[in-house]
Amino acid sequence: MSDRLRQSATLLGFALIILFFAVRLPDTFLTARNLLNISQQLSMLMVVAATMTIVMVMNDFDLSVGSMASLAGIVAAVLFVADWPIWAALSAALLVGLLGGVFNGILVAVIGILPFVATLGTLTVFSGLALYISEGTTIFGRDIPAEFSGFARGGIPLEALGLERLKIPALSLVAFAVIAVTWVLLEHTSFGRKLYAVGGNREAAHLAGIRVVRVRLIAFALTGLGAAGAGLMFAARVASANPTQGAGLMLDAIAAVFLGMTMTKRGEPRVLYTLVGVLMLGIIDNGLTQLRVDSFIREILVGLIVIAAVVVAHVSKRRGK
Amino acid sequence: MKHLLTSTIGALVLATGVAAQDIAIVTPYLAQPGAQALIEGFETRAAEKGWEVNTIDTAGDVAAVISRMEDAVTQNVDAIVIHIDPLQVTPGLQAAADAGIPVIGLGAGNDPLLVTNVTTNGYAMAAETAVYVADRIGGSGNIVMFVFDPFPPVQIRGVVADAIFGNHPDINVIDRVTPDVQDGGIADSRAKMEAILAANPEPGSIAAVWAAWDQPALGALQAIEAAGREGEGIVITGIDANPQARDAIAAGGNFEASIAQDFQAIGFKTADVLEETLNGNAPGVPSIYVPTQFVTKANAAN
Structure with a gap:
């Protein structure tokens, strides 16, 4: 019973938040345009949070995702300036993300450093690299190819459905694709089951024959890759690359996974619930902006809602024991 | 009523x-x-x-x-x-x-x-303070610059100052520092300036500090005073003329000039x-x- 309360409390809260905004903003909140906007606004966070879920399944986490996102954007932009073709620059940036993730994985899984310490270190390294490569400047304007930034403005038109001048944003499609792939990976492959086994009990997983080091290494590599992908989406959306622009993604991603964990059966991270966590954060931001709530108050409210969800989950879990 | x-x-x-x-x-x-x-x-x-x-x-x-x-x-x-x-x-x-x-x-x-952009001319502000520095030191000497290129409105100030100092053959920019601004910019600028002062111990080896905004200028001032080198005539300028900078300028020390945007x-x-x-x-x-x-x-x- 208490488990069900814990699971449903956050979802109920989410439904109440949507209801509240729908009632207060009857003309603008639950409109196709606004919902499509929200999906686009959240697309980068969805990608980082989805791939953050992969490491958090093993009770690890990665603090370096924000600076990796910045670094990937900078790498691509610097290569654009060097006249690389777009596909090559993007591939190189994603490769940097993958390698950065592997480096995190080596520190955590092979050498055995705590993820907090290891990824705090790489956070600084990636951020420093981004500043160094870009010489601290924002790369924008003609240096960013129009096809690249145009992608972020494109999408699938919905005129056939009678929705004039509306489209499913390309960035949202990318984010949904990443979530779908992550969902299949975590829920429907043996690799995913191994991740959950490592998260449940690392020692037992090892004794059961799971190659824990390899599994953790791959998981960190995927998180790095996701962060780099989000960084490229970010750079396309703002049509520029700034060496610090991804910094805000990390805490929001972790908050989204935590929110998601309050809704799952045993409090374990599940990517679809992470998506609900992301939507909660984004919808609160969108609705409160439309209601003209002071931005500083908005930050306080978002923090309090995350705390409230986790407290309800924690208390009901304890009662359940 | x-x-x-x-x-x-x-x-x-x-x-x-x-x-x-x-x-x-x-x-x-x-x-x-x-x-x-x-x-x-x-x-x-x-x-x-x-x-x-x-x-x-x-x-x-x-x-x-x-x-x-x-x-x-x-x-x-x-x-x-x-x-x-x-x-x-x-x-x-x-x-x-x-x-x-x-x-x-x-x-x-x-x-x-x-529709339009209402602003001040950032290029002109940097030019005024950089020219002031160049004139004050007689077009000759070592200069420390504090810049912040990641923020475009501040980056353009550095570009202008680079051009003006570069146009004086006897002015030598010995360091172009990007301070860490997470602490507000004063503390890290002070630490960086202390290191630069330590590396240049000879009196007169630093003629001026040009800062792209006031916080690094204040940090540099603190470092110079803490090192007991305020008597060397090191000229400091900032930009923005915030209240703390105005106080320092009014006190008549090394921090000589800034420029106020209204x-x-x-x-x-x-x-x-x-x-x-x-x-x-x-x-x-x-x-x-x-x-x-x-x-x-x-x-x-x-």
Whole structure:
């Protein structure tokens, strides 16, 4: 019973938040345009949070995702300036993300450093690299190819459905694709089951024959890759690359996974619930902006809602024991 | 009674919506004193005009500025004011343009999608302080520069100073420091300056410190005083003339000059230009510059 309360409390809260905004903003909140906007606004966070879920399944986490996102954007932009073709620059940036993730994985899984310490270190390294490569400047304007930034403005038109001048944003499609792939990976492959086994009990997983080091290494590599992908989406959306622009993604991603964990059966991270966590954060931001709530108050409210969800989950879990 | 009457009229005006314009201000930089002063200036003048203003801060997140602009478009506001480099928020500008909502820059930058940008001339400010430094040291000596290239409005100041110092063959820029600004910029600038002073122990080996804004200038001043080298005649200049800098300049020490942007006047001007625009008289120029004031010991206390 208490488990069900814990699971449903956050979802109920989410439904109440949507209801509240729908009632207060009857003309603008639950409109196709606004919902499509929200999906686009959240697309980068969805990608980082989805791939953050992969490491958090093993009770690890990665603090370096924000600076990796910045670094990937900078790498691509610097290569654009060097006249690389777009596909090559993007591939190189994603490769940097993958390698950065592997480096995190080596520190955590092979050498055995705590993820907090290891990824705090790489956070600084990636951020420093981004500043160094870009010489601290924002790369924008003609240096960013129009096809690249145009992608972020494109999408699938919905005129056939009678929705004039509306489209499913390309960035949202990318984010949904990443979530779908992550969902299949975590829920429907043996690799995913191994991740959950490592998260449940690392020692037992090892004794059961799971190659824990390899599994953790791959998981960190995927998180790095996701962060780099989000960084490229970010750079396309703002049509520029700034060496610090991804910094805000990390805490929001972790908050989204935590929110998601309050809704799952045993409090374990599940990517679809992470998506609900992301939507909660984004919808609160969108609705409160439309209601003209002071931005500083908005930050306080978002923090309090995350705390409230986790407290309800924690208390009901304890009662359940 | 009079108060009641005024309130009633005010409420009636608001209720009928005759004068109330709905304006959204969006910026990622509200935590910075300069941005606060700009926006307060705008809000003050907007309140006089009876406008409803919603100020939105995204705490440093540039992509979120686009998101909040889209939200404002969804809300169908009458106008949007931005304090950010417009080149970074093109999708937001486009969304507003598609909806026919005017966007005006408040100390922002130029963009064809903006009605106009009300600002001060950052290139000119940097030129004034850099030329002051070059003249004060007689066109000769070692200079330390404090710059911050990741932030475009500050980056352009550094570029201008580079050009001016580069044009003096006997001026040698010995260090071009980008301080860590997470602590507000003073503490790290002081630490960096202490290291530079330690590396250049000879009196006279540093002729001047040119800072792209006031905080590093204040940090450098603290370092010079702590090292007991204030008597060497090291000239320091900043930009912005914030209250702390004015105090230091008025004290008559090494910190000799800064340049004041009248943030409140920029805010006022932006609101006035916006009002004209909403009345169908857009200014038709990409930038409107508000004058600055060079601050030295003679006028720092004003």
